[in-house]
Amino acid sequence: MKILISADMEGATGVTWPADVLPGTPQxxxxxxxxxxxxxAAVAGFFDGGADEVLINEAHWTMRNLLLERLDDRAQMLTGRHKALSMVEGVQHGDVDAIAFVGYHTGAGTEGVLAHTYLANSVTGVWVDGVPAGEGRLNALVVAEYGVPVVLVTGDDRACEDAKGYAPRARTAAVKDYVSRYAAVCRTPARTAADIRAAARDAAALAGRYEPEAGGPYEVELEFDAEHLVGAASVVPGVERSGVRRVAYTSPTMYEGIRCFKAVTTLVSSAVEEQYG
Known part of the structure; x- marks a missing residue:
């Protein structure tokens, strides 16, 4: 049994503030x-549950945040940027039996600690076929096309609640409770490690590839905090204005949909000015 862990940082234990996740800061x-x-903790739990192999895909910002020298020796880590499937890189090779979303958070425009979707700011909402979609749902739609179930989600309590909408069978472990976008009631590392390990052990029983889902075409819509970002986003072929601060596009698969999403957010990032956004 091979488990892939997609590891983001905003939903990690103790994290509540932008500097906590901004590479290079003391925090x-x-x-x-x-x-x-x-x-x-997730690695240990999956091995407790019978996993033979665990691959961790670094999924936060520069994708160079985890401390390799402190990782469980039984695991391997895929680190660094510019990966074809970004946060779920590795799922496409046909040898992954389940995926875990560790350290995840809610999407832009929703309640949750450091809530956002791909960009820290600028994106104020994302919808797939009219349904709000954060990174969890977007990535779940991608991995479904490879027949890989999402079996574990960790993050704040809002992220765990959000997971019920895109991975209803997944086990969850909340490491903190939402107070505001920049505040949470946090559990200690010893307690969260125990909770995550127990959830991962139980989640291992849910592993098992299934027939890949062909759910497309998908209508993806993004909303921004400034009108000029629509112009930047619509440079991507097939992306068109759908409102004053919105763009939309249609993709036959979510594989293509997430790659278009990455192109849009990359262009939008380059159009943001330091003071006025």
Whole structure:
């Protein structure tokens, strides 16, 4: 049994503030061991549950945040940027039996600690076929096309609640309770490690590939916090204005949909000015 862990940082133990996840800051350095502890707990739990192999895909920002020297020796880590499937890279090779979303968060425009979708700001909402979609739902739609179930989600309590909408059978482990976008009631690392390990052990029983889902075509819509970003986004072929601050596009598969999404957010990032956005 091979498990893929997609590891994001905003939903990690103790993380509540932008500096906690911004590479290069003292707070980021402080939070890296907490993030690594959450991932190690998931690794240990999956091996407790019978996994033979665990691959961790770094999924936050520069994708160079986890401390390799502190990882469970039984796991391997895929680190670095510019991967074809970004946050769920590795799922496409036909040898993954289940995926875990560790350290995940809610999407832009919703309640949740450090809630956002791909970009820290600028994107204020994302919808797929009219349904709100954060990174969890977007990535779940991608992995479904490879027949891989989402079996574990960790993050704040809102992220765990959100997971019921896109992975209703998945086990969850909340490491903190939402108070505001920048505040949470946090559990200690020892407690969250125990909770994540137990959830991952139970989640291993849900592993097992199934017939890939062909759910497309998908209508994807994004909303931005400034009108000029629509112009930047609509440079991508097939992406068209759908409102004053919105664009939309249609993709036959979510594989193509997430790649178009990455292109849109990359262009939007380049159009954001430091002070006025």
């Amino acid at each position: 980021w350095e402080r939070c890296r061991p907490l993030f690594t502890s959450d991932v190690n």
